[in-house]
Amino acid sequence: MLVVFFVALALLSCLQAAQTRSNQGRHAMGGTLKIWVPAGMIGDNYWIYLNGHIASAPPRGTSDPRNNNLLVVPSGKVGANGKRTTIDGWELWGANGRVLKMKHENYEGDYINSESGDALHIFQVTELPLHTGKYTVEVAMLSGAPSSGTVLSANPFPFVVTRKYVVDVGTDQPTRLYVAVPDNWSSGRAPIPALAANRVCPASTAAAPDVDQMKGWIEDYKTDPAVMMLHDARATLPAHTNGIVVLAMPVAPGGPREFDGSQVGNIVDTIAARHIFPSEDEVAACQARFPQFSESYGVYGNLIRFFDKDMASLRKLGTDLSAASSH
Numbered sequence: 001m002l003v004v005f006f007v008a009l010a011l012l013s014c015l016q017a018a019q020t021r022s023n024q025g026r027h028a029m030g031g032t033l034k035i036w037v038p039a040g041m042i043g044d045n046y047w048i049y050l051n052g053h054i055a056s057a058p059p060r061g062t063s064d065p066r067n068n069n070l071l072v073v074p075s076g077k078v079g080a081n082g083k084r085t086t087i088d089g090w091e092l093w094g095a096n097g098r099v100l101k102m103k104h105e106n107y108e109g110d111y112i113n114s115e116s117g118d119a120l121h122i123f124q125v126t127e128l129p130l131h132t133g134k135y136t137v138e139v140a141m142l143s144g145a146p147s148s149g150t151v152l153s154a155n156p157f158p159f160v161v162t163r164k165y166v167v168d169v170g171t172d173q174p175t176r177l178y179v180a181v182p183d184n185w186s187s188g189r190a191p192i193p194a195l196a197a198n199r200v201c202p203a204s205t206a207a208a209p210d211v212d213q214m215k216g217w218i219e220d221y222k223t224d225p226a227v228m229m230l231h232d233a234r235a236t237l238p239a240h241t242n243g244i245v246v247l248a249m250p251v252a253p254g255g256p257r258e259f260d261g262s263q264v265g266n267i268v269d270t271i272a273a274r275h276i277f278p279s280e281d282e283v284a285a286c287q288a289r290f291p292q293f294s295e296s297y298g299v300y301g302n303l304i305r306f307f308d309k310d311m312a313s314l315r316k317l318g319t320d321l322s323a324a325s326s327h
Contacts, residue, residue, distance in 0.1 A: 038179070070094055132169050
């Protein structure tokens, strides 16, 4: 009888341990994180990072989630010239007045806590099934250049990154996180400067091209922080990639992080908008018009070909990453 008692006790102990492990397993797997991003304001061009890795990327649907019935207004100080000198947040206005306000990435007002839910379709929700525990969340948003005349420094990268949110995912109910838009986000795009009709050579006056000026432009391009960053990434990219590259972004725009092919393409588009060079066809036309300066135009054309070839290599980095992610 004593042997039977100890055997039964051992079996009971094993069953209790198994039940405990089962409960722990269910507890570890049962979490959900719902991330609410104001896509009605910024559109679908944003990337969600979970613990530093891309967890959600566009496109998330076939239609633009921006709400055209909302007016986005920056808040902050205005200088004597009427131009805004500082931006400390954003306001969203509808037909009946202000509906949402955020300051330094914190929401103010009752909209997100109202019983009607997201009645104006300001937010887009990304749901992530997760183990329970603590996570960090950041969102990189596609952004334009800050308004001219403000004290905001021009960002050489087309993204702003939110502060790092820390969330605790449990099992009782989905964890909600409302992500706000950083103060230095901009809905505008960097203006493309007007180009002279005869950029390389005047229409009537015979003149050699300004090779020194072109060399200066090339040097500006080569030392552009975004250009140098992409060159470094391309040089260290492994032969086999999952479509992600880690770019050494400076701390101010968000620090080093993962980027996918579409993000790299956005960076290259921004570089192209900052560095606008004459075309090889323009140089060839000037060379034919003024053959006495043929050698100088040849040097000028070689510099432009260097730029064109280098830009093509940067674009190829983005397309290669996109192709790798689709396999």
